[in-house]
Amino acid sequence: MPFDYRRAPDPESAVAAATGWSGVAFLAGGTNLVDHLKLGLVAPDVLVDISRLPLDAVDELPDGGLRVGATVRNTDLAAHPVVRRDYPVLARAVLSGASGQIRNLATTGGNLLQRTRCVYFQDITTPCNKREPGTGCSAIGGYTRHHAILGASAHCVATHPSDMAVAMAALDAQVAVLGEGGRRVVPLVELHRLPGDEPHRDTVLSPADLITWVDLPPLPPGTRSLYRKVRDRASFAFALVSVAAVLRVERGVVRDVRIALGGVAHKPWRARRAEDVLRGERTGEEVFRRAIDAELAGAAPLAGNGFKVPLTRNLVVSALRELSRGER
Amino acid sequence: MDGEIELRVDGRRRRLRVDTRTTLLDALRDGVGALAPKKGCDHGQCGACTVLLDGRRAITCLALAVAHDGAEVTTAEGLADGERLHPVQEAFLERDALQCGFCTPGQVCSAVGVLDELAAGHPSAVTADLTGPVEATDDEVRERMSGNLCRCGAYVGIVAAVRDGAR
Known part of the structure; x- marks a missing residue:
């Protein structure tokens, strides 16, 4: 179906242009949205082009953190000297996603709002509660290699595809949102939803809500971080399981630990139970295993993805081992 | 709905009228007649449609033409100066880096982008030190070129050609 195209000169007019429409989408890099237009997954009445908004800078904040504009290209985020030096987990995650010629187009906001690569969601000939609420989930009882083991529901077992x-x-990034009611900040871990009985809602945002930037709090000196991703081929593939880990150890004791998992749930999954086990403990193989086992106690693998449970366990243990290596 | 756009393609200014649904790839091929970028998968997965868009390598099948009004596009054809080939194109010939040739224009544009990114010191997923210098090793070239598929399997020659280009 044809659609109206509007280019917004500033964030406020982008929100105004999107307000009042149900079939509206913001267009930035287009690498996911344009594919969805072709596949027939969405048929918006109007596209509001936000790709030229002045939100394409990475700025250092007075508190030592970093503000990443919504239209910063993935390439520029990963190549930014401060990101490479202070947030290696983020640089690595971005570089492990998509391909070079896609990362040159894809943006920060678009990366957050990209939709699942569930094969049934992307195939309009099959039922899918996320695409067409109430039609059923074709993945349950179907092909589930790439699907969730944590936090899924009887209505949807899709995973969020982003590495970033x-x-x-x-x-602990904070997402700045501009909407009809003004500005607000949504913690990144609360931006995406679990599917529950409304799997068509990926996030807590409304259609006219515009992500304007993402703030990264500073990391205390001595903090180490990394991103590990396991996939079916060496490059240009979505994660089967991935882990982002941030660790600060003092005299052999875990002072700060943050673990997020990709490829296992409908949203980036913060492993709070594992973190609770680790905080204040002396580092070591045994506590690493106990921590991730506490997290995975709630795992509910499907017929085709039981391998994700031991894979997640091994991946997290190896990430923690590497981050704590040489720490005394 | 139609939109009026202007593109600079391989150094020549072109004005065209496009339906808002038109991809940049279709605008280049059908509107401008620039046939170097190829339509392979049309879903961002094969890289055959890669061009240099405002100086950076980009796929064109998932870009809407109206959103790129005013853009500077260099296709594989525009890399050459008439009959004088770009050094990367020469390297592809020298290294036998193609068989059927369908993916080659995208490969060549991507390779030129990779060499620029290496020269700018951008790390990749396989770079050991994110803050150190980067080198055009086989692993680096394979990782950076992973968005360009070659179903003839000319990868060995492609990697060699891209490394030649980095010299």
Whole structure:
């Protein structure tokens, strides 16, 4: 279906242009949205182009943190010297996603709002509660290699595909949103939803809500971070399981730990139970295992993805081992 | 709905009228007649439609033409100066980095982008030190070129050609 195209000169007019429409979408890099237009997953009445908004800068904040504009290209985020030096988990996560010629187009906001790559969601000939509420879930009882083991529901077992968002979840990033009611801040870990009985709602945002930037709090000196991703091929593939881990150890004791998992749930999954086990403990293989086992106690693998449970366990243990190596 | 856009394609200014649904790839091929970028998968997965968009490598099948009004596009054809090939194109010939040739224009544009990114010191997913210098090793080239598929499997030659280009 044809659609109206409008280019917004500033964030306020972008929100105004999107207000009052149900079939509206913001267009930035387009690498997910345009694919969805072709696949027939969405048929908006109007596209509001936000790609030229002045939100394309990475700025250092007075508190030592970093503000990443919503239209900063993935390439520029990963190449930014401060991101490479202070937030390696984020640089690595971004670089492990998509391909070079996609990262040159794809934006920060778009990366957060990209939709699941569940094969049934992307195939309009099959029932899908996320695409067409009430039609059923084709993945349950179907092909589930890439699907959730944590936090899924009887209505949807899709996973969120982003790498970047997993790193941002571990960094306690804060998402700035401009909407009809003005500005507000949503913690990144609360931006995406679990499917429940409304799997068509990926996030807590309304259609006219515009992400304007993402703030990364500073990391105390001595903090280490990394991103590990396991996938079916060496490059240009979505995660089967990934882990973003942030760790600060003092005299052999865990002072700060933040673990987020990708490829296992409908949203970037903060492993709070594992973190609770680790905080204040002396580092070591045994406590690493106990921590991730506490998290995975709630795992509910499907017929095709039982391997994700031991894979997640091994991945998290190896990430913690690497981050604590040489710490005394 | 139609929109009026202007593109600069391989150094020549072109004005065209496009339906808002038109991708940049279709505007280039059908509107401008620039046939170097190829339509492979049309879903951002094969890289055959890669061009240099405002100086950076980009796929064109998932870009809407109206959103790129005013853009500067260099296709594989525009990399050459008439009959004088770009050094990367010469390297592809020298290294036998193609068989059927369908993916080659996208490969070549992507390779030029990769060399710029290496020269700018951008790390990749396989770079050991995120803050150190980067080198055009086989692993680096394979990782950076992973968005360009070659179903003839000319990868060995492609990696060699891109490394030649980095010299």
